[in-house]
Amino acid sequence: MKIVINSCYGGFSISQKCAEYLAERGSKTAIKELEEWNKRKEWMNYYLKNGEFPKDAVGTDFLKIEAKYKKEPQFYGHDYDRYDQDLVRAVEELGEAASGKYAKLKVIEIPDGIEWEIDDYDGIESIQEKHRSWS
Numbered sequence: 001m002k003i004v005i006n007s008c009y010g011g012f013s014i015s016q017k018c019a020e021y022l023a024e025r026g027s028k029t030a031i032k033e034l035e036e037w038n039k040r041k042e043w044m045n046y047y048l049k050n051g052e053f054p055k056d057a058v059g060t061d062f063l064k065i066e067a068k069y070k071k072e073p074q075f076y077g078h079d080y081d082r083y084d085q086d087l088v089r090a091v092e093e094l095g096e097a098a099s100g101k102y103a104k105l106k107v108i109e110i111p112d113g114i115e116w117e118i119d120d121y122d123g124i125e126s127i128q129e130k131h132r133s134w135s
Helices: 016-024 028-050 060-068 085-098
Strands: 002-006 105-109 116-121 124-129
Touching: 002 085, 002 116, 002 124, 016 028, 016 085, 028 060, 085 105
Parallel strands: none
Antiparallel strands: 002 105, 116 124
8 A cells, every 4th residue: 555644844735736537537635725724815815906805705814924935835635535546646756856845755664454544753653553542
């Protein structure tokens, strides 16, 4: 089984190019994230042109920061299945271009039938076999 993880400090995120790749293949999560980004970008452009946000804009304090620093889109991927074959293929085909700004995505292969979970230390992830624990 192939699984996508982040291999550097920062945390899992995919690039806009990767989100577009996934959306073209029908990923509802990617489609939703791209729609949300396009709306935020529309609000930021309106703000930069007019000095105020349109009435339907939400999260304007954060949008001001995004507009000021011309923030690139970040797709954090909380709702992506890391073993999704389209995501795996995107990382394999796009290489570094699949990774978000503060990520370095990597495909890990583990034996089939293993119960696994993702362990995260400051954004660096690894695959761990599930086991029992008590506290």
